[in-house]
Amino acid sequence: MNRTDVVIIGTGPAGLGAAFGLLEKKPELSITILDKSEVSSGGLRNDCKMNFTWPIGFPESCWDQSQAEMYLRRVEDFLEPSIMDKKNVGRYTQRAEKLGVRLLEIRQSHLGTDGGLELIRRLIGRLRDLGVEIALGEKAKDFDLESKLVRTDKREIPYKQLIVAPGRGGFAFLQKLMNKAGIAYRDNIVDIGLRIETREERYPIVRDYYDPKFYFPKKTRTFCTNSRSAYVVQEKYGDEDTGLWYSVNGHAWSSSRPENGLTNFAILKTVTLTAPLASGQSYARMLGMQAALLGGGRPIMQRVGDFRLGKRSFAESFTGDLYDFEPTLPSCTPGDIALSAPGKILNSVWNAMKLLDTIVPGLLHPSTIMYYPEIKLYANRPAFVDEYFRAAENLYLIGDGAGTSRGITSAWASGLRAAEGILRSLN
Numbered sequence: 001m002n003r004t005d006v007v008i009i010g011t012g013p014a015g016l017g018a019a020f021g022l023l024e025k026k027p028e029l030s031i032t033i034l035d036k037s038e039v040s041s042g043g044l045r046n047d048c049k050m051n052f053t054w055p056i057g058f059p060e061s062c063w064d065q066s067q068a069e070m071y072l073r074r075v076e077d078f079l080e081p082s083i084m085d086k087k088n089v090g091r092y093t094q095r096a097e098k099l100g101v102r103l104l105e106i107r108q109s110h111l112g113t114d115g116g117l118e119l120i121r122r123l124i125g126r127l128r129d130l131g132v133e134i135a136l137g138e139k140a141k142d143f144d145l146e147s148k149l150v151r152t153d154k155r156e157i158p159y160k161q162l163i164v165a166p167g168r169g170g171f172a173f174l175q176k177l178m179n180k181a182g183i184a185y186r187d188n189i190v191d192i193g194l195r196i197e198t199r200e201e202r203y204p205i206v207r208d209y210y211d212p213k214f215y216f217p218k219k220t221r222t223f224c225t226n227s228r229s230a231y232v233v234q235e236k237y238g239d240e241d242t243g244l245w246y247s248v249n250g251h252a253w254s255s256s257r258p259e260n261g262l263t264n265f266a267i268l269k270t271v272t273l274t275a276p277l278a279s280g281q282s283y284a285r286m287l288g289m290q291a292a293l294l295g296g297g298r299p300i301m302q303r304v305g306d307f308r309l310g311k312r313s314f315a316e317s318f319t320g321d322l323y324d325f326e327p328t329l330p331s332c333t334p335g336d337i338a339l340s341a342p343g344k345i346l347n348s349v350w351n352a353m354k355l356l357d358t359i360v361p362g363l364l365h366p367s368t369i370m371y372y373p374e375i376k377l378y379a380n381r382p383a384f385v386d387e388y389f390r391a392a393e394n395l396y397l398i399g400d401g402a403g404t405s406r407g408i409t410s411a412w413a414s415g416l417r418a419a420e421g422i423l424r425s426l427n
């Protein structure tokens with residue numbers, strides 16, 4: 001039987017990092033990368049804002065600073081990003097510090113959703129030139145760890161080493177794999193909050209610092225800021241059987257597209273659950289479904305002016321009354337976020353918004369839109385048997401799906417780390 005040296009499930013940054021990490025040292029390895037999607041490369045398709053500073057994107061339970069920084073340097077050397085300039089940061093930092101808020105200085109690049117697609121095209125071309133089989137539109141359905149076989153919807157692939165990097169969308173798949181292999185996992189952290197959308201002139205810091213990372217008290221932070229040509233989007237979770245729900249998100253196009261004068265970013269609170277209620281995913285699903293129930297199957301949007309008065313928003317808040325700009329995700333239901341979001345989460349986020357409005361005055365203009373829910377699932381972190389994210393014999397679990405990363409560069413770094421584990425086992 002002809003066994004492929006390494007089969008990688010998922011062409012997101014984690015899978016790509018693993019493939020390039022392996023080929024850098026052992027170009028003779030046979031590698032197959034599968035992706036269920038016809039268009040490859042997972043989260044590189046969305047916005048493609050890359051952070052090159054610890055601890056952004058690195059769960060501290062899996063990484064220490066010096067280790068993460070060593071891998072980040074390798075990611076940066078490989079991707080050769082163009083790091084964006086920052087201005088006037090000292091002014092914002094001073095104001096933040098007075099309020100007990102931290103502004104992290106991050107080295108960032110931004111390709112935009114269209115620029116990300118161009119990067120993917122180059123990376124996939126490079127892998128093909130190196131002899132990697134890229135199997136798009138092929139879904140891994142099952143595996144046999146004993147006989148080292150991956151079953152897809154098209155064939156069976158015998159492997160020597162298996163790397164599974166299915167991203168956040170692959171939780172269910174990963175869970176099935178871990179249950180089958182008897183791999184213990186933890187699932188107790190979730191980030192929940194709102195996405196804020198306003199005119200750029202009311203959050204002008206984005207002209208000085210593209211994606212400012214503010215850390216507020218109570219484990220609350222800003223996340224994923226988009227501007228210039230920025231849009232709020234929704235992601236679908238669940239299915240007809242288990243119940244559908246949505247999380248909002250945001251992205252921007254590259255600087256070659258016309259600007260729309262708006263900015264959006266998330267304010268998220270990290271919730272860590274403890275026994276007996278320890279499933280972050282179940283909790284997130286319940287909150288997502290509650291929001292979908294109140295929003296008639298859609299996320300909810302509310303103008304700050306209405307929220308401050310404790311009133312729900314109506315369609316007219318978006319066309320007349322508090323109208324100032326149109327929402328970029330107009331399919332959301334105008335409503336009352338306070339009826340859906342848990343008090344502890346909403347209080348922390350609102351408190352962060354007030355602090356932010358003092359640091360960057362303008363944010364709390366009545367026309368600013370709050371979208372709910374924005375939920376980030378980071379669960380299902382396996383109990384690894386070594387420091388290279390090996391979860392069982394010949395099996396490595398990496399990327400956001402395995403809880404080893406929370407962003408493009410850290411996902412890529414997790415792939416490099418798994419590649420190193422495999423290379424060591426080969427030597």
Ligand SMILES: Cc1cc2nc3c(=O)[nH]c(=O)nc-3n(C[C@H](O)[C@H](O)[C@H](O)COP(=O)(O)OP(=O)(O)OC[C@H]3O[C@@H](n4cnc5c(N)ncnc54)[C@H](O)[C@@H]3O)c2cc1C
Pocket residue numbers: 009010011012013014015034035036037040041042043044046047048049050051057138139140141165166167168169170173224233235249250251398399400401405406407408409411
């Ligand atoms: C709208 C949006 C915007 C974002 N913007 C940014 C940003 O600007 N900067 C940033 O750092 N992060 C951003 N992120 C997060 C980032 O995309 C992820 O952190 C990163 O992509 C995780 O990489 P990954 O390789 O673990 O998984 P993914 O990138 O999700 O890739 C997983 C791949 O596995 C495939 N797959 C899943 N299951 C199977 C299966 N059974 N068989 C075959 N293939 C399978 C999927 O199709 C997918 O292509 C954003 C996310 C979203 C949703």
